[in-house]
Amino acid sequence: MAESSEGLGTVPEHERILQEIESTDTACVGPTLRSVYDDQPNAHKKFMEKLDACIRNHDKEIEKMCNFHHQGFVDAITELLKVRTDAEKLKVQVTDTNRRFQDAGKEVIVHTEDIIRCRIQQRNIITVVEKLQLCLPVLEMYSKLKEQMSAKRYYSALKTMEQLENVYFPWVSQYRFCQLMIENLPKLREDIKEISMSDLKDFLESIRKHSDKIGETAMKQAQHQKTFNVSLQKKNKMKFGKNMYINHDKIPEESSETVLKHSLEEEDENEEEVLTVQDLVDFSPVYRCLHIYSVLGDEETFENYYRKQRKKQARLVLQPQSNMHETVDGYRRYFTQIVGFFVVEDHILHVTQGLVTRAYTDELWNMALSKIIAVLRAHSSYCTDPDLVLELKNLIVIFADTLQGYGFPVNRLFDLLFEIRDQYNETLLKKWAGVFRDIFEEDNYSPIPIVNEEEYKIVISKFPFQDPDLEKQSFPKKFPMSQSVPHIYIQVKEFIYASLKFSESLHRSSTEIDDMLRKSTNLLLTRTLSSCLLNLIRKPHIGLTELVQIIINTTHLEQACKYLEDFITNITNISQETVHTTRLYGLSTFKDARHAAEGEIYTKLNQKIDEFVQLADYDWTMSEPDGRASGYLMDLINFLRSIFQVFTHLPTNNSDHAAMSGKVAQTACMSACQHLSTSLMQMLLDSELKQISMGAVQQFNLDVIQCELFASSEPVPGFQGDTLQLAFIDLRQLLDLFMVWDWSTYLADYGQPASKYLRVNPNTALTLLENRVYRGMKDTSKKNNIFAQFRKNDRDKQKLIETVVKQLRSLVNGMSQHA
Numbered sequence: 001m002a003e004s005s006e007g008l009g010t011v012p013e014h015e016r017i018l019q020e021i022e023s024t025d026t027a028c029v030g031p032t033l034r035s036v037y038d039d040q041p042n043a044h045k046k047f048m049e050k051l052d053a054c055i056r057n058h059d060k061e062i063e064k065m066c067n068f069h070h071q072g073f074v075d076a077i078t079e080l081l082k083v084r085t086d087a088e089k090l091k092v093q094v095t096d097t098n099r100r101f102q103d104a105g106k107e108v109i110v111h112t113e114d115i116i117r118c119r120i121q122q123r124n125i126i127t128v129v130e131k132l133q134l135c136l137p138v139l140e141m142y143s144k145l146k147e148q149m150s151a152k153r154y155y156s157a158l159k160t161m162e163q164l165e166n167v168y169f170p171w172v173s174q175y176r177f178c179q180l181m182i183e184n185l186p187k188l189r190e191d192i193k194e195i196s197m198s199d200l201k202d203f204l205e206s207i208r209k210h211s212d213k214i215g216e217t218a219m220k221q222a223q224h225q226k227t228f229n230v231s232l233q234k235k236n237k238m239k240f241g242k243n244m245y246i247n248h249d250k251i252p253e254e255s256s257e258t259v260l261k262h263s264l265e266e267e268d269e270n271e272e273e274v275l276t277v278q279d280l281v282d283f284s285p286v287y288r289c290l291h292i293y294s295v296l297g298d299e300e301t302f303e304n305y306y307r308k309q310r311k312k313q314a315r316l317v318l319q320p321q322s323n324m325h326e327t328v329d330g331y332r333r334y335f336t337q338i339v340g341f342f343v344v345e346d347h348i349l350h351v352t353q354g355l356v357t358r359a360y361t362d363e364l365w366n367m368a369l370s371k372i373i374a375v376l377r378a379h380s381s382y383c384t385d386p387d388l389v390l391e392l393k394n395l396i397v398i399f400a401d402t403l404q405g406y407g408f409p410v411n412r413l414f415d416l417l418f419e420i421r422d423q424y425n426e427t428l429l430k431k432w433a434g435v436f437r438d439i440f441e442e443d444n445y446s447p448i449p450i451v452n453e454e455e456y457k458i459v460i461s462k463f464p465f466q467d468p469d470l471e472k473q474s475f476p477k478k479f480p481m482s483q484s485v486p487h488i489y490i491q492v493k494e495f496i497y498a499s500l501k502f503s504e505s506l507h508r509s510s511t512e513i514d515d516m517l518r519k520s521t522n523l524l525l526t527r528t529l530s531s532c533l534l535n536l537i538r539k540p541h542i543g544l545t546e547l548v549q550i551i552i553n554t555t556h557l558e559q560a561c562k563y564l565e566d567f568i569t570n571i572t573n574i575s576q577e578t579v580h581t582t583r584l585y586g587l588s589t590f591k592d593a594r595h596a597a598e599g600e601i602y603t604k605l606n607q608k609i610d611e612f613v614q615l616a617d618y619d620w621t622m623s624e625p626d627g628r629a630s631g632y633l634m635d636l637i638n639f640l641r642s643i644f645q646v647f648t649h650l651p652t653n654n655s656d657h658a659a660m661s662g663k664v665a666q667t668a669c670m671s672a673c674q675h676l677s678t679s680l681m682q683m684l685l686d687s688e689l690k691q692i693s694m695g696a697v698q699q700f701n702l703d704v705i706q707c708e709l710f711a712s713s714e715p716v717p718g719f720q721g722d723t724l725q726l727a728f729i730d731l732r733q734l735l736d737l738f739m740v741w742d743w744s745t746y747l748a749d750y751g752q753p754a755s756k757y758l759r760v761n762p763n764t765a766l767t768l769l770e771n772r773v774y775r776g777m778k779d780t781s782k783k784n785n786i787f788a789q790f791r792k793n794d795r796d797k798q799k800l801i802e803t804v805v806k807q808l809r810s811l812v813n814g815m816s817q818h819a
Contacts, residue, residue: 014043014050135175138168142181145188154192155288158295161185189296196289200306203285208313211340212333214280215402218343219336222402286348290355303355310345310356314364317341318371325379328391334375335399338368346406365408373416380420386427390501393420397505417506424502425520428495429528435491436532443484445546451476462486464563465556481556482549488529489560493567495524500571514572518584521564525589533593537600545646547601548664551594558590598664602671605643609672612636613679618699620692625699629706636676637710644669644715669716673727676707680731685767692768694738701735704728730759737765743804750811762811770805 141164148157165185172178207214286306293302317337324330342365349356376396383389396417400410450456452475459465459479463486470477499520503513536542537550561584615632647665684692684700711724737746737757749755750762 014047017047018051018054135172135177138164138172138178138181141168149188149192152195154196155291155295157192158189158292161188162295192292193296193298196285196292197305199285200289201309203282204309204313207281207340207344208316210280211317211344212336213340214343215336215339215341216332217280218339218406219398219402222405223398225405281344281347283347283351286352286355290352299354306355307360310341311364314341314368318368318375320375320379325382328388328395331379331392331395335395338372339399339402342368342403342408343406361408365403369410369412373412376416377419380423383423384427384430386424386431386498389420389424389427390498393417393424393502394505396420414506421502421516425499425523428498428520429524432491432495432524433528433532436488436529437535439484439487439491440532440536443482445482445484445542445549447478447480447549448483449476449478459486463489463556464560481553485553485556488557489564492521492524492529492564496521496564496568496571510572510574514568514574517568517572518565521568522584525561525584530589530593534596537593537597542600544601544604544643544668547597547604548647551597551664554590554593554597558587561587561590598667601664601668602675605640605668605672606675608639609636609676609679612639613676613683616683618683618696620689620696622693622695622699624695625702627702629702630699633703633706637706640669640672640710641715647716665716666718669719670724670727673707673711673724677728677731680704680707681734681764684734685764697735697738701739704731704735708732733757733759734764734768738768747804747807747811762808762815766805766808766812769801769808 141160145157145160145164148154148160164181169178169182173182290299290302293299320334321330324334342361345356345361345364349358349361376392380389380392383392396413400413404410448459450459456475463481465479465481467480470479496517499517500513503516508516533550533554537547542550565584612632612635615635616630617632618630644665647668680700680703683689707728708725711727712722714724733756737743737760742756746755746757746760746765749757752758
C-alpha cells in the first residue's frame, strides 16, 4: 500500500519534470534533472522509464507527422528539380550582371571615397571654425589686455581680466592655451600693483618737491579772493585821515580811488596767470592706484600705505631749516610747503572716497598746527628786525586765510600772532631806542634858530608848537626846544604807523586796534624814550646847560602827548571819551625825566663842589689864621656864580619857561649850598683829623663867612629873605660856639626853641671838642697852643672843660636812650 501510494505520487512529479524539460531552455535542465536525483530512492529508475515512454510517444507522433506530409515533400522536390535549370540561368545572368556592375562601380567607388574624404574634411573644418569662433573672443580679449598693459591702462586691464575669468575662459577652459592664460593673470595683477605703486611713489615724490609751488599758488588765490574786500576796507580807513589836520599833523594817504583801481587792475592782470591745483598736479596716479587696489580688493592696504607715507612727508615738511629766521624767504618757503601739502590732502579728501577722511585730515592738521606754532614761536624769537617780523606776520595771515578757506581751523594761529605782536613791539622798541639815541647824539642842545618864515613853517609842520609871543617876534628868533624835539615827535608817529601795520588783517575791531596802539605807544614812551632820556642825562659829557635844555625839551614833549592821542584817534576813529580808552603816559614819563635831569644837575654840581673841596689844604695846627679865605673856596664860589648866571640867562620865550629855569636854578643853588655846608661839616668831623687848633678854627670860620656872603649876594634871584643863608646855619652856630666858647649858654639853653645854638648837635659838639680841640689843648706845645698857658696857670679852667665834656656826653647818652 505504501509503495503503491508512493508510486502514485511520483508519476505526476515525473510528468511535471518532463514538461519543464520540454518547455524550458537547455540552461535550466540541470537543476530540473537534479531534482530527480534528490527525490526518493528508485525515483531515477522510474523517471527513466517515464522518459523512455515519453520518447516513444514523441517518435510515434513524428512518424505520424512525416506520413502526413510525405506527399507534399515529394511534390516540393519535384518542383525544385523543375526550376533547377532556370535557376542556373538566372545565376549566370546574375553573375554576369554583377560582374558588369562591379566593373561599372569601380569608378563610382573611387569618386565616392573622394566624396567621403571631402565630407570628413568639411566636417572637420566646420568643427574647427566653430571652435575658433569660440576661442576668437578670448584671444581678442587677451590681446586687448596686452594692449592695455602696454598703454598703461591698468584699471581697464583689470576689468578685462575680470571679463576673461568670468565670461570667456569657461568657454575654452579645456584648451591648454587657456590654462596658460589663466596661470598668467595673477602675475599680471601683481605687475599692475607694482607698477601702480611705483607710479604712486613717483607722484608722492613729485608733490613733495612741488608742494612749495602748489602752496604758493593756493596762497595767491586766497590773496586774489580777498583783494576786493581789502581794497574797500582801505578805502574806508583812508576816509578817517582825509583832510584831517591836528596842528599841521596830516595823516599820509593815497587816493582811495587810485588804490581801489590799482588793486582791481592788478587782480585782472593776475587772474589769468593764477593756476589751480589741478593744473599744477596730475592726480591720475592716485586715482588709478586707488581704483586698481579697489578692483583687486586690497583697498585697505593702499589707504594705509598712502596715509603712512603722507604722514612721513608731513613731518619732513614741518621740519624747518636752521636759518629760517634769517630771511623772509625762509619763512615763505616753509609756509608754502605746508599749504601745498594740505591743499593736496584736501583735494584728495573731496575727490576720492575713503582714501583720506575728515577725521584723518583734522588729526594731521592738529599735529601740524602744534608743530608750526612751536617752530614759529622758537624761530620768531630770534628775529630782531621789525620789518622781518612784520613780513612774518603778513605771511602767517595769508597762510591762515588760505588754510581757513580749505576748512582748516586756524584760531590758534591768530592767538600766536598776538604773541608775535608783543615781540614785534619789542623789536620796534629796540629799533626806536637806536633812533632816539641817534637823535640825542646829533642834537646840539641849543634852541632852534629861525631866520625866516619858511624855516618857521618847516618846524611847525613837524611839531605842534603854539606860542603867540614867539609868533609876534621878528626874525631871526629861536624856538625854546632843541632839534631833537620835533625829530622825536615825528619818530613817535612813525612808531605808531609801524605798530598799526601789524594790527592790519588780524580781524580785530577798531577799539582793540586803538587799545593796542595806545599800549604800544605807552611802552615806547615809558620804557624806550624814558630809558634813552635817563641814559642821556647820566652821560658824563652832558653838561649843566645841556641838562637844563633837556628839561625844556621834555616839557614840550609832554605837552605834545595830547596831540599824539588825537593822532591815534584819527587813525582808529575811536573817541578818547570812550570808557575803556587807554591814556598815554607821557605826562609821568617826561616828569620823571625832568626830575632825573634836575637830580643830575644837582649831582653834577655836588660832584664839582666835591672836586673843589678835595683841593682844600688846611693846616689844622696853625696858631694864627691867614686873614683871608682859602683859595679853593674862592674858586668854588666864582664857579658857582658863573653857573647860576648861565641858568638865569637861558633863552626863554614865555613866563612858563622862565619860571621853570628859575625854579631849577633856585633848587640847584640851594642844593649846592647845602652840599657845600655838609662837605665843610664833614671836613671838621673827619675821623682822620686828630686835633684842631683855634687858629685853624678861625681860618675855617673865614671860609664859612665867604660862603655866607655868597648866599646873601642872591646868586639866583627869587629867594625870600635869608633862605639861602640858612644852608650854612649849622656851621655858623657850631663855629660861634667854639669861637666865643659860650658853653654855659649852650648847655643851659639846650632844647629850648629860642636857643642861640639850636642847630648844634651835642654829638657833633662833643666829637669836635673832645677828639679835636681838647686833645689839641693837651698835646700841643705852648708855642703852638694858646690854651697851654691856661692849662699851666689855671687848672680850674681845664677842669671846667672836662666838666663840659662830661655834660655833653650825658646829653648824647640821654638822646640815645630817648631814641
